[in-house]
Amino acid sequence: QKEVEQNSGPLSVPEGAIASLNCTYSDRGSQSFFWYRQYSGKSPELIMFIYSNGDKEDGRFTAQLNKASQYVSLLIRDSQPSDSATYLCAVYSNSGYALNFGKGTSLLVTP
Amino acid sequence: DTAVSQTPKYLVTQMGNDKSIKCEQNLGHDTMYWYKQDSKKFLKIMFSYNNKELIINETVPNRFSPKSPDKAHLNLHINSLELGDSAVYFCASSQVVESNYGYTFGSGTRLTVV
Numbered sequence A: 001q002k003e004v005e006q007n008s009g010p011l012s013v014p015e016g017a018i019a020s021l022n023c024t025y026s027d028r029g030s031q032s033f034f035w036y037r038q039y040s041g042k043s044p045e046l047i048m049f050i051y052s053n054g055d056k057e058d059g060r061f062t063a064q065l066n067k068a069s070q071y072v073s074l075l076i077r078d079s080q081p082s083d084s085a086t087y088l089c090a091v092y093s094n095s096g097y098a099l100n101f102g103k104g105t106s107l108l109v110t111p
Numbered sequence B: 001d002t003a004v005s006q007t008p009k010y011l012v013t014q015m016g017n018d019k020s021i022k023c024e025q026n027l028g029h030d031t032m033y034w035y036k037q038d039s040k041k042f043l044k045i046m047f048s049y050n051n052k053e054l055i056i057n058e059t060v061p062n063r064f065s066p067k068s069p070d071k072a073h074l075n076l077h078i079n080s081l082e083l084g085d086s087a088v089y090f091c092a093s094s095q096v097v098e099s100n101y102g103y104t105f106g107s108g109t110r111l112t113v114v
Helices: none
Strands: A011-014 A019-025 A030-038 A045-050 A054-058 A061-066 A071-076 A085-093 A105-110 B004-007 B010-013 B019-025 B031-037 B043-050 B053-056 B064-070 B073-078 B087-094 B109-113
Touching: A011 A019, A019 A030, A019 A085, A019 A105, A030 A061, A030 A071, A045 A054, A045 A061, A045 A071, A071 A085, B004 B087, B010 B019, B019 B031, B019 B087, B019 B109, B031 B073, B043 B064, B043 B073, B073 B087
Parallel strands: A011 A105, B010 B109
Antiparallel strands: A019 A071, A030 A045, A030 A085, A054 A061, A061 A071, A085 A105, B004 B019, B019 B073, B031 B043, B031 B087, B043 B053, B064 B073, B087 B109
């Protein structure tokens, strides 16, 4: 069973701080990694994708990938209350046939 | 609007009934999926359908049957509904299975079995 692990949280950070969300995966053949944001009662929304080791930045978001450690993270700079949501890590590997999701980390940004 | 659309948004039904959820995408994607999200927010793949080829997840009971009349539509039919089927069902699509651009999700169908 290919697993994607996330700390369920909740992770609470003050407004303006950096939120750090982490994800580990078990399948070394994994090749593509995604972060989705899901507000309560809404559908998942793609924030970032990364498939090479290192950092990828998009606005306030930075995705980090370390394939040797089987670890992917999402940093949110200058966190806003509107960032409060569940963040889902998703992984694609050749041995699967769809994105495999973690259980999500609940983020709460307090004013 | 380009999107993945699902109907109905809410579905309340009794145990033992048969129901269907419809999904349509106008993104021109080749692959469509059904995911189930349980009360703990765990999003689990049920089916993947790529250019008329169905890939079945073995953990899904055979009471669930996807049907794709064409690559823009993927419906989910559920027979003999059980209490444990209560969840939010999301349809999604992507250009290819291994898309590096992720999947686009529909708005979800909240199924409640009573």
